[in-house]
Amino acid sequence: MVNFTTIIKPLSENVMNILDLLGYKPQIRKVPFKGKFAYIVRVSKNTSDLITDIDLWKN
Numbered sequence: 001m002v003n004f005t006t007i008i009k010p011l012s013e014n015v016m017n018i019l020d021l022l023g024y025k026p027q028i029r030k031v032p033f034k035g036k037f038a039y040i041v042r043v044s045k046n047t048s049d050l051i052t053d054i055d056l057w058k059n
Contacts, residue, residue: 001042001043001044001047002042002043002044002047002050002051002056003040003041003042004040004041004042005038005039005040005041006038006039007033007036007037007038007039008039009037009039011039012028012039012040012041015041016028016041019041019043019050022050022053024043024045024046024050025043025045026041026042026043027041027042027043027044028040028041028042029042
């Protein structure tokens with residue numbers, strides 16, 4: 001599973017659009033976070049391909 005989290009709604013929408021254009025099926029959740037909302041964009045299928053496509057790495 002790959003999650004992208006932000007408090008910036010337009011950014012989360014842009015990430016959703018990009019992932020959709022790349023052929024993935026992202027989902028978004030809006031959750032309370034420190035008096036604001038956080039937007040979590042999640043991809044749970046074909047995550048290995050997504051990680052390779054965007055050259056994702058983790059510290």
